[in-house]
Amino acid sequence: MSNETKQVIARIGETDQLYLNGNTPELALERAELRLQLVLLSHVRQEQLHFLQEAIVLLEQARIEYEEMPLSLYLNLSLCLAKAYMIYELTKEQRFTLITQQILKPLAYTESLEIYFFLAYASAAKKEQALTQHWLKKYVSCLDHDLELLQVHHAFSLAREKEWFKTLIRNKAH
Numbered sequence: 668m669s670n671e672t673k674q675v676i677a678r679i680g681e682t683d684q685l686y687l688n689g690n691t692p693e694l695a696l697e698r699a700e701l702r703l704q705l706v707l708l709s710h711v712r713q714e715q716l717h718f719l720q721e722a723i724v725l726l727e728q729a730r731i732e733y734e735e736m737p738l739s740l741y742l743n744l745s746l747c748l749a750k751a752y753m754i755y756e757l758t759k760e761q762r763f764t765l766i767t768q769q770i771l772k773p774l775a776y777t778e779s780l781e782i783y784f785f786l787a788y789a790s791a792a793k794k795e796q797a798l799t800q801h802w803l804k805k806y807v808s809c810l811d812h813d814l815e816l817l818q819v820h821h822a823f824s825l826a827r828e829k830e831w832f833k834t835l836i837r838n839k840a841h
Contacts, residue, residue, distance in 0.1 A: 672708045675701055692736050695729035696744055703751060722751045742777060745770055749785045753792075764789040780809040784816075791822040799826055800835075807839045814839055 682698045702722040706715045726748040730741065749770050752763045767789040771782050787802035803826070806812055814836055817823055826832045 669708070672705070675704050675708065679705075690729075690732070692729045692733050692740050692744060695725050695732075696740070696747060699723075699725040699729075699747055699751070703747070703754070706754060719751060719754060723748065726751065738777070742774060742779060742782075745774055746779075746781050746785070749782075749789075753785060753788060761793055764792045775805075778805075778809070780806065780811050783809065788820070788822045791826055794825065796826070796829070799823075800829075800831055803832070803835060807835060812839070 679701045682694060682701065685694055699722040702718040705718045709715050726744055730744050749767045752767045767785060771786050774782055775786065783802050783806035787799055787806055790798035790802055818836065
């Protein structure tokens, strides 16, 4: 077991102890993010699924448990939840991309770079070319967009062959 894995597991123990004294949306977010780190560190599929499911439950519960929270915190919980579901997308199960869209579409009004990216990612995974194009246009309209990410991310491999994608990249690269 690597040192990084040991540190994440130790911090999970600490945050789980803090949870016993009372939960907060911030604590739920940290607990979920730690579990997502373990998903990426593990090489055992059963472990990955277990930690992924735990993270999703923590995030879903935090999003509905608290009536009042700052919008930025709600956005962070929602983005982390979308990331968790998109990790599931690697299993090629379309329902997880649909769930991601359902989580993030109502938040698109915030004009968040990450929300646009994950909506484009989910649309591409579902092979919805028009929606992929729509969300990618919004993504590249943000100041901090990452063209290199679009050119290497596996979800956009089909889009990269399309003329609209090439034009989008070319226009933003200049």
